[in-house]
Amino acid sequence: MSELFRKIRYLFGRRRFETDLDQELRFHLEMAAEEQGPTAARRSFGSVERMIEGSRDMWTFQLLENLLRDLRYGWRVLRKSPGFAAVAIATLALGIGANTAVFSIVDAVLLRPLPYPQPEQLGAVITHFAQHGDQGINDSVDGKTWELIRDHADHLDGAVFSGAGAKVNFAANGQVRYVVQQRVAAGYFRVLGVQPLYGREFTKDEDCEGGPAVAVLSYGLWKNVLHADPSVVEHTVMLRGEKFTVVGIMPPEFVTDTLADVWTPLRPSTGGEGAGANYGLVVRLRPGATWPEADSQVRAIGAIRFKDEKLPPDTSVWMGVISLQRYFGLDVSTPLYILWIAVAMVLLIGCVNIASLLLARASGRTREIATRMALGGGRAVVFRQLLTESLLLAAMGGAAGVGLGYLGVRGLEFLVRDIFNLWQPVQLDARVLLMTSAVTLSACLLFGLYPAWHATRAQIRDALAESGGRSVSGGRSRWPRRILVVAEVTLSVALLIGAGLLLRTFTYLRNLRPGFDPNHVVTATLSLEDARYQTTAQVNRLFDQSLERIRELPGVEAAAVALALPYERGINDAFHLPGDGPQDYHMTVEFYVTPDYFRALHIPVLDGRTFTAADGPQSRKVVMVNEEFAKKYFPQRNPVGMHIKGGKDDLEIVGLVGDVLMEGIHAGAAPLAAVPLVFIPAGQVPDEYMQMMHVWFSPSWIVRTSAPPQAVMRGMQKAMQSVEPLLPFSEFRELDEVKSKTLGSERLETTLMGVMAALALLLAVIGIYGLIAHSVNERTPELGIRMAMGATAEQAVMLVTLPGVALAATGCSLGCMLGWGAGRWMRHLIWGVSPTDAATFAGVAGLFLLVAAAASLLPAWRITRLNPATTLRSE
Amino acid sequence: MQPTPELLPGTLYLLILRTLARGPLHGYAIAKRIKESSDAALEIEEGSLYPALNRMLVKGWLTAEWGISDNNRKARFYSLTLAGRKQLAEETQQFDRLIQAIQLVMRTA
Numbered sequence: 001m002s003e004l005f006r007k008i009r010y011l012f013g014r015r016r017f018e019t020d021l022d023q024e025l026r027f028h029l030e031m032a033a034e035e036q037g038p039t040a041a042r043r044s045f046g047s048v049e050r051m052i053e054g055s056r057d058m059w060t061f062q063l064l065e066n067l068l069r070d071l072r073y074g075w076r077v078l079r080k081s082p083g084f085a086a087v088a089i090a091t092l093a094l095g096i097g098a099n100t101a102v103f104s105i106v107d108a109v110l111l112r113p114l115p116y117p118q119p120e121q122l123g124a125v126i127t128h129f130a131q132h133g134d135q136g137i138n139d140s141v142d143g144k145t146w147e148l149i150r151d152h153a154d155h156l157d158g159a160v161f162s163g164a165g166a167k168v169n170f171a172a173n174g175q176v177r178y179v180v181q182q183r184v185a186a187g188y189f190r191v192l193g194v195q196p197l198y199g200r201e202f203t204k205d206e207d208c209e210g211g212p213a214v215a216v217l218s219y220g221l222w223k224n225v226l227h228a229d230p231s232v233v234e235h236t237v238m239l240r241g242e243k244f245t246v247v248g249i250m251p252p253e254f255v256t257d258t259l260a261d262v263w264t265p266l267r268p269s270t271g272g273e274g275a276g277a278n279y280g281l282v283v284r285l286r287p288g289a290t291w292p293e294a295d296s297q298v299r300a301i302g303a304i305r306f307k308d309e310k311l312p313p314d315t316s317v318w319m320g321v322i323s324l325q326r327y328f329g330l331d332v333s334t335p336l337y338i339l340w341i342a343v344a345m346v347l348l349i350g351c352v353n354i355a356s357l358l359l360a361r362a363s364g365r366t367r368e369i370a371t372r373m374a375l376g377g378g379r380a381v382v383f384r385q386l387l388t389e390s391l392l393l394a395a396m397g398g399a400a401g402v403g404l405g406y407l408g409v410r411g412l413e414f415l416v417r418d419i420f421n422l423w424q425p426v427q428l429d430a431r432v433l434l435m436t437s438a439v440t441l442s443a444c445l446l447f448g449l450y451p452a453w454h455a456t457r458a459q460i461r462d463a464l465a466e467s468g469g470r471s472v473s474g475g476r477s478r479w480p481r482r483i484l485v486v487a488e489v490t491l492s493v494a495l496l497i498g499a500g501l502l503l504r505t506f507t508y509l510r511n512l513r514p515g516f517d518p519n520h521v522v523t524a525t526l527s528l529e530d531a532r533y534q535t536t537a538q539v540n541r542l543f544d545q546s547l548e549r550i551r552e553l554p555g556v557e558a559a560a561v562a563l564a565l566p567y568e569r570g571i572n573d574a575f576h577l578p579g580d581g582p583q584d585y586h587m588t589v590e591f592y593v594t595p596d597y598f599r600a601l602h603i604p605v606l607d608g609r610t611f612t613a614a615d616g617p618q619s620r621k622v623v624m625v626n627e628e629f630a631k632k633y634f635p636q637r638n639p640v641g642m643h644i645k646g647g648k649d650d651l652e653i654v655g656l657v658g659d660v661l662m663e664g665i666h667a668g669a670a671p672l673a674a675v676p677l678v679f680i681p682a683g684q685v686p687d688e689y690m691q692m693m694h695v696w697f698s699p700s701w702i703v704r705t706s707a708p709p710q711a712v713m714r715g716m717q718k719a720m721q722s723v724e725p726l727l728p729f730s731e732f733r734e735l736d737e738v739k740s741k742t743l744g745s746e747r748l749e750t751t752l753m754g755v756m757a758a759l760a761l762l763l764a765v766i767g768i769y770g771l772i773a774h775s776v777n778e779r780t781p782e783l784g785i786r787m788a789m790g791a792t793a794e795q796a797v798m799l800v801t802l803p804g805v806a807l808a809a810t811g812c813s814l815g816c817m818l819g820w821g822a823g824r825w826m827r828h829l830i831w832g833v834s835p836t837d838a839a840t841f842a843g844v845a846g847l848f849l850l851v852a853a854a855a856s857l858l859p860a861w862r863i864t865r866l867n868p869a870t871t872l873r874s875e
Numbered sequence: 876m877q878p879t880p881e882l883l884p885g886t887l888y889l890l891i892l893r894t895l896a897r898g899p900l901h902g903y904a905i906a907k908r909i910k911e912s913s914d915a916a917l918e919i920e921e922g923s924l925y926p927a928l929n930r931m932l933v934k935g936w937l938t939a940e941w942g943i944s945d946n947n948r949k950a951r952f953y954s955l956t957l958a959g960r961k962q963l964a965e966e967t968q969q970f971d972r973l974i975q976a977i978q979l980v981m982r983t984a
Contacts (some may be wrong), residue, residue: 006933020939021925024902024951027944028921031903053925057934 002634006694009493010059021055041560062552069626070388077389084361085393087300088354091763092397092443093404095347098756100405100428100436101412102343106336107435108426110329115253115424116194118284123291123299124327125149125281131315141281145319148301149281149584152163155297156321159188160268160279162259167730168529170235170370175225177728181239182260185268188251189216197217199233199248206247208263215244216263220254239264241531241726255329257423263419273692276572282324295321296807306822307613310583334422335749338826342498342756345491346576347439349446352488356767358390358451359481360774369455383456390448398440402433454480462503478775482807485767489811490818492760497819499750500755500840501830506750508832509672516566517602518735522712523565526730528694533685536617539694542724543594543682549719555707558600561682563591563693565700567739569663571693576645577633588629589662590646590678592685592693600704603843608640608655615681622681625654629676646678647686670831671746672739701729709734749829750783761848764811770847772804773859783863784870792862800863804856812845819844881893887919887927889970889975892936892955892963901944902928930952 010017025048026214047346050302078085113119125145128139140687141149146160166177186207189196196216206214215237226232236243252262268274285294302319311317326333362369371384406428413426533539543561550559564570570591577586595611597603606627615622623644630639659674669675685693705712713732720729740747782797823835833840888978894900894908906919931937936959944950955963 002935004937020951023949025921025925027901027948027950028903030948035907048921050922051925054922055929058926058929687941 007059007061015617017056017059017423021052022838025051025322051218054735066384067388070385071392072508073385074389074392078392081361084357088393088767089397089400090855091353092394092440093400094759095343095350096398096401096436096440096443097404097408097846098343098759099347099439100402100432101408102340103435104338104405104409104426104428104432105412105416105420105422107431108327108422108424109336109420110333110429111426114325114328115255119325121285122192122324123283123294124324124784125283125319125321126327127277127302127317127319127635129315129317131312132455137279137330138277139327140277141276141279143268143270144278145277145302145305146268146274146281147270148305149283149298152301153283153294153297155286155294156283157187157191157286158281158283159191159533160266161188161267161279162273162279164309166262167550168262168527169242170221170225170237172225172232172261173227174342177225179261179265180259181262182256182258183266183406184841185266188263188266188282190255190732191282193284194251194254196248197251197563198230200266202246207267209267209269209626211265211267212245214247214265215239215240216248216250217246218250218261219254221261222249222488222627224442235260241530243491255423257421259423260532272688273695276574282327283321291321308583308587320860328423334490334826334829335745336420338498338749338829339752339756342495342753345495346756346759346763348446349488349491349760351443352484352491353763353767353770354393355447355451356481356484356488357770358447359454359484360770362386362451362455363456363774363778373456379456383452386452386455387448390444390452394440394444394448397443398436401440402428402436405432405436407804415748419748450480481526481771481774482803485764485771485807486811486814488764488767489808489852490814491843492757492764492821493815494818495760496757496848497816498822498826499753499835500844501823501826501833501835502746502750502753504828504833504837504840506746506832509670509746510739512661512672512832514566514739515603515658515674518566520706520714521530521601521735522703522709523715523733523735523738524703524713524720524729525698525729525733526729527698528727529698530727534691536683536685536690539690541758545723546720547596549705549722550701550716553705553707553712553715553719555705555712557704557706558596559701559703560594560596560600561697561699561701562593562597563697564662565702565738566660566735567663567742570666570677571697572665578643579628580645586633587666588678589665590623590680591697592680592682593684597679597702600702601660602704603660606656606658607638608653608745610655610657610820611679611681616683619684621651622650622654623651624679625653626657626659626674627659628674629678630656630677645679649739672742698730712805761851764848765851768804768808768852769855769859771807772856774798775803776800776859776862780866782864788864794867796856796863797860801856801860805853806855808849808852812848815848816841816845885966886970888931888936889918889963889966890917891924891927891931892959892966893939895953895955895959896963899940899942901942901950902972904949905953921982931959932940934958934962
């Protein structure tokens, strides 16, 4: 303590200390001169500086002062080469900025603890399946499974819920708006650990077949529409045209990945909706239980559940528990991690580039460094100083990077909002800044450590003896830089290959034959989850009347309604083939259509007939199938005239049509594919099934027209209003927009990866260019001599260019190997092209070699203008 | 000239403390006294002596005052503080133990 006090007193009496020390040393030298003669005194003189410095150092806060001195020194050095500093800081700022932005998304979606009490106790029950060595996860369970878990998994407190459907009509307090409705079982809020702010959550009596219509409102809806009036509890609001009694209001901070505004009871069952895997199952670990225990319990229950299920060959199924956090990020974690790895690689390449630049600078500073070490600056001191320079660069790059990240994250958030479902706020908070600081520091060590070590290893005598560029430049000292350049080429080639594979996938998906004519078609969508449309007759009356009006519009050639548009998904349902045993079933995608559907989309009818108005509830049940369905279930046979069974109904296949691209929904299916389809006439859908379909799906009106789209849309809205004034179309789209939306995540991934790969390519090219330019500079005298001795300019150019191309070639082959691994890892995202696609690999390698050759030739070209006489004279 | 044997680390402080135990001295005299007492075997360089003295001032083992030297010049005299005496006793004990131990090893091993 007193030591600190004395040091602080020193800070204020600095001048006094200096004069004292000065006088004391003078006295010492005089004494020495008197007693030992002038020689001895002069010998002492050599160490005067050390005496003063050493004595002063004792009084100062060593570490801090050294750091400040090194920083000042580093600042001066960097200011002397602003070009280098600017390139290095810009590289770092870009790399760190991109990492900051992407990490804040990754953090919000995958890493930040969920906003519920004890989030580590929360999980979800899922079904794993493995088929032909490919593994997948089903994130939903059916009613039977839920009942087994509820009754037998005593380590877990669970509740089922459904995903959000279309926005529904909400009316209260004289206001009407579209809101997101989610259906959840009794206990859902208890499991998440969040109590309603007012009122209560659903009881078991409300959450069963025939229970009362009750609702829990979100804080936002309550505040905006009901003016935060607590007495609204036990009052009614209108939802989809029905009365619901409000029983609870959730607190403001409560949010899930569904971003729901209204919750209503799920009423889980084992029939209808519950017959298929349509429920999410969230669980909380009961006190005293552990996750491994719960997992094995669930696994055992799964074994019982699937014991009697007939599974396709080579398929195994088992159930388990995963953390709720992982559950929420299931669909997006791979693309997000790929993006994260890509930006990390760009930063890594940037660091390698800076390291390479630092090495080049160090070779220019060999004499300076050697001189300083010869003058007694210890190796450690010089090393520390060089590292401080790097730290200074990293700090400036990091600060600029955070700034860029702040700007970038808003843009990125806007781009990815719909695709990654950013339900937790994306923010540059302490977590992100901590991560950025760690990244900056490791970047600094990455690019600064080796060059500093390399520079201080120099032999003082050799460095001082070698006067500038007079000697033939030492080949050995160039190897470290070459290795760095190979490393960055390797990384960028791998990144380019990844981006190339995604680009090929995207092009493949975009260029798939749609199987219909998407031009001159306008579509409009509205939700039929409405109390007034409970029966098939009611729904069909709306279809017939509205289509009739729409057909009267000028330019309309055909109009139809379908539950699903091309590029969208249909309903996944089971059916039976003739000859199936009682346990056998097959899965297909199906949806209802009105008779003109095929004519409106120009889907070719290959055999049999299409539906007519006569295919109604009273007539024989019929369906149509597509080629893919026929190929899969009736190979080598004409399906027309065959019968299949759906539920209890016997269905006759009356027509065969060409394939239409739909969204792939089966695990392991491409985002867009020709899937097996069964078309059902809208007039023959059973009432219950119709209701269930409209909970999840909204039907679309499809109009083929020669009139301009805008006029048709206005006409359609008017036509609908005249038939059903309470249900306006909520969305008009052309089919290219539907396709774009389905391919949205592929487009985004391709774009982002493309940008990253382009950055990596640019950095690698800068690296190669810098290497060759530096070697040309360094070797100018040598080349001058060679040319004076008769070497042609071409030979000299080849001499310096070839290493660049050779390094690029080495990096390319290593990068191809890395890319091969990356392609295999990304294989679930790659379609229509092999993950080891030769054309992509060759294309990337070829492009890279070409660019590398250009980057090497550019600086080498200066040699042709070299005048040997001048070069030699400057020796 | 015979090379100066290297000091064991930390012993410089001990030598200075011991030299000052008999009374205040200026820097040059300290170096001289150590050289004479060791039969010219130990020569303390100025580059080590003054940093060491300053370090000991920081530690509070010494105080320094300006006075008049034997040849009537202004010189800076160092003297032990109470803490310095304590430190001397402690370091002497430690040093004795170390030397004994080394000697034991040298004799037996």
